[in-house]
Amino acid sequence: MFQFNVTSDACVKCGKCIPVCTIHEVNRDEVTSPRGFIDLLGAYQKGTLELDKNAKSIFESCFLCTNCTDVCPNDLPVDMIIEQVRNDIRKKFGLAWYKRLAFFFLRNRNIMDVFARFGYMFQTCGFKMVDKQSSMYMRNFPIIKMDRLFPSLKKKTFLNSHPDVIHNGGKGKVGIFIGCLANYMYTDIGKSLLEILQVLEIDAYLIKQQKCCGAPQYFTGDFDSVDALAKFNIKYIEGFVNELDAIIIPEATCSAMIKEDYAHFFHDQPEWKVRAEAIKPKIFMATEYLEKKTNLADILASKARQSESITYHDPCHARKMQGIFKEPRNLLSKNYVLKEMSDPNRCCGFGGVTMQTEKYHFAKAAGLPKAAMIKATGAEYVSAECSACRMQLSDALHGQQVDVIFKNPIELIAKALREG
Ligand code: SF4
Numbered sequence: 004m005f006q007f008n009v010t011s012d013a014c015v016k017c018g019k020c021i022p023v024c025t026i027h028e029v030n031r032d033e034v035t036s037p038r039g040f041i042d043l044l045g046a047y048q049k050g051t052l053e054l055d056k057n058a059k060s061i062f063e064s065c066f067l068c069t070n071c072t073d074v075c076p077n078d079l080p081v082d083m084i085i086e087q088v089r090n091d092i093r094k095k096f097g098l099a100w101y102k103r104l105a106f107f108f109l110r111n112r113n114i115m116d117v118f119a120r121f122g123y124m125f126q127t128c129g130f131k132m133v134d135k136q137s138s139m140y141m142r143n144f145p146i147i148k149m150d151r152l153f154p155s156l157k158k159k160t161f162l163n164s165h166p167d168v169i170h171n172g173g174k175g176k177v178g179i180f181i182g183c184l185a186n187y188m189y190t191d192i193g194k195s196l197l198e199i200l201q202v203l204e205i206d207a208y209l210i211k212q213q214k215c216c217g218a219p220q221y222f223t224g225d226f227d228s229v230d231a232l233a234k235f236n237i238k239y240i241e242g243f244v245n246e247l248d249a250i251i252i253p254e255a256t257c258s259a260m261i262k263e264d265y266a267h268f269f270h271d272q273p274e275w276k277v278r279a280e281a282i283k284p285k286i287f288m289a290t291e292y293l294e295k296k297t298n299l300a301d302i303l304a305s306k307a308r309q310s311e312s313i314t315y316h317d318p319c320h321a322r323k324m325q326g327i328f329k330e331p332r333n334l335l336s337k338n339y340v341l342k343e344m345s346d347p348n349r350c351c352g353f354g355g356v357t358m359q360t361e362k363y364h365f366a367k368a369a370g371l372p373k374a375a376m377i378k379a380t381g382a383e384y385v386s387a388e389c390s391a392c393r394m395q396l397s398d399a400l401h402g403q404q405v406d407v408i409f410k411n412p413i414e415l416i417a418k419a420l421r422e423g
Pocket residue numbers: 023024025026027036037040064065066067068069070071072081082
């Protein structure tokens with residue numbers, strides 16, 4: 004059942020969304036613009052548009068960046084309606100084999116752990132390594148034909164590298180929901196978060212049985228997987244949430260999914276909607292919690308100021324969905340020279356699994372202006388609290404031969420504590 008009905012007068016055609024639309028910027032066609040999507044969505048809901056391959060391709064062209072909903076005078080949730088249509092598309096056309104395989108692994112973490120271990124051992128057979136950001140360059144990979152930078156799997160996952168509970172003095176108790184990319188690939192994020200909690204003397208509880216938050220499946224329209232993953236995570240978190248001060252997540256997308264999208268997703272399952280909303284007050288993005296609920300900013304201010312400079316990119320799921328943009332800047336600016344981009348809020352162009360594979364040409368085009376903006380700041384580091392943005396922007400920077408290192412703010416904060 005659709006959560007939102009698009010009536011014929013829902014869009015007043017004011018055009019405010021056009022200059023901010025990520026897909027329209029790289030594919031200047033009215034059809035692939037918020038207004039165009041709204042027209043087609045209205046026709047689909049009225050039953051006058053058939054979901055054929057052309058409609059599928061159009062609806063899969065939206066980056067789900069929420070820029071349009073941010074400026075729309077009628078608050079039209081274009082992204083959320085498209086997510087619901089993508090579920091119908093998935094039911095009609097099915098999912099590509101590699102998406103089914105990836106979502107199967109993300110639904111079954113024990114199997115994913117074994118796969119990741121094999122992947123770690125054999126990844127150099129299919130990929131050419133490039134160093135510095137411990138990423139790989141995918142050169143003419145035989146199945147997904149594309150040249151691009153891709154993060155490498157680590158020998159041991161973050162969750163399998165540490166005990167369940169790390170006692171740091173008991174000044175507080177927080178659970179860590181690490182997210183899949185930081186668990187399997189960008190493992191230094193979790194390690195850095197543990198270092199920060201140790202300095203703050205806050206006990207860390209690793210949420211070891213966590214499953215994927217379901218965001219990749221949600222954006223792809225695999226609602227069966229989202230239903231199973233969200234229910235598992237909610238039920239699991241309910242088991243210990245009252246014993247913790249907070250559950251912190253160093254990833255904007257996972258945090259937004261659990262905090263905001265679970266309740267939207269369960270709009271027609273009242274019991275689960277209530278349960279999703281009940282855990283919400285304890286869910287925080289990591290920098291949000293550290294800045295608002297601890298004395299980390301004061302500790303950082305007492306450390307040496309570094310000569311290194313950073314620029315901060317606002318992930319769509321942090322700034323627009325959760326209103327978080329001051330917190331990472333406030334912490335980072337204590338020890339680094341902050342050089343703002345001309346438009347830090349512009350979408351990086353990640354766009355989800357389909358955009359990163361079948362529609363990679365759009366993702367690549369959307370990443371170019373962002374890479375140029377980062378270069379123009381002259382900063383040594385670019386930071387964003389989102390590993391999906393990191394994957395996309397590292398690829399864009401590599402493609403443009405821009406020599407800027409990408410780090411999660413948590414890694415940069417831990418570095419400042421270590422070196423200060
Ligand atoms: S969500 Fe982003 S890409 Fe999609 S229509 Fe809105 S502004 Fe355009």
